[in-house]
Amino acid sequence: MRRRLLAEFLGTALLVTVVVGSGIMAQTLSPHDVGLQLLENSTATVFGLAVLIVVLGPVSGAHFNPVVSMADWWQGRQSGVGLTAGELASYVVAQVSGGIAGAVLANAMFDKPAITWSTTDRASAHLWLGELVATAGLVLVIFALTRSGRTAAAPLAVGGYIGAAYWSTSSTSFANPAVSVGRAFSDTFAGIAPASLPGFVAAQLIGGVVGLVLVHGLFGRPAAGTPEPVIPHPDSR
Template identity: 50%
Template sequence: MIRFPLERRLAAEFVGTALLLATVVGSGIMAERLAGGNVALALLGNTIPTGAILYVLITLFGPVSGAHFNPVVTLAFSLVGDLRLRHAGLYVLVQIVGGVAGVWLAHAMFDLPLMQLSTKARFGSGQWVSEAVATAGLILTIFGILQSRNRHAIAPAVALYIVAAYWFTASTSFANPAVTIARSLTDTFAGIRPRDVPAFAVAQMAGGLVALLWQRWLHARTGRA
């Protein structure tokens, strides 16, 4: 595998996360405008572009940075020794900054004020459990496929998982602290109140860590045939 210089990997994480958020927020704005008040239709219009862009971005940037776009994914790779801790910290920083830039880009495309704070409440045990489950499933999907050594399946698998998780979780599957922070800065369909962000992030980190530990146990060698 080609090892790209750190600055190129960080650039890939920044641009990838920005485009992901521009798609999540932009498609949410467009879907809400066109759905005529039908929330299910608006959610579908938000879901499909998100899954589609994930497939494209992971395919495009995976060979460069690993296409994490997510602090939980970055932390998981750091914990298994595939990414230096200092580099992981820089990944997380550019993911957060890139996410915010992506939200502002979506606002600019739809002629909305760049600076916003969401007023959309996403609070309660159901939301928190949903975020833990959504993030755990994401980590299991990524590391399970890596264990099978079929890297080409990661992009479609992650995209399909997120599309499914939009609909089977009560929170619509943020599953990503950087995405959660960025979405607190848009008072549109995809938003989340800033006060609800910390609980989401804690649930995401907890779900990701539990999933990583379980996956490592599941695939541990026992020494038996």
């Protein structure tokens, strides 16, 4: 379990480092072109996420996202394979801690104060809807792969989905409470004001439920021994 928690902490930290760091770099390289900044930021995120899933998936499953872990716990109640309630709590703590650490690291690498609270307001109903859609789609992609026995495609599919959602959702697809919390610690391109977090996290949690409902509608109840998301790992129950 210690190794799994380290993998979740490290994976979430590096994911946020990629998101925040590439956002800072994009602002530096393309200071007058927001569209190009988003392209640079999303491209780095797609590749970074795919690599992290490949490298750390065999250790912890490569959730890096409390919504994915919660969905895994819920599915495991029916399939017998998934996180226990205690493991879920530990995963969430590791992920949120990793998200904060990743933002602090990115700030430090670009010679900014370790903690600079974001002032980017993202508190609007259309953005919350975007987050709901982005998170529901992410859960649908991940669990459709596990339910159909195609988890080997997860790095490509998950990375590709997040890249597409960057451009097709109004919120630019945070789709992750731990990443959202981490991004509040950096007043840069990828930041979100702390006051905007409750709405985003609520939308993400609702999106996770919607995604699971869609998965159940498409595939029915999970059978015993259904693989864990995102990548099955040796410690699966």
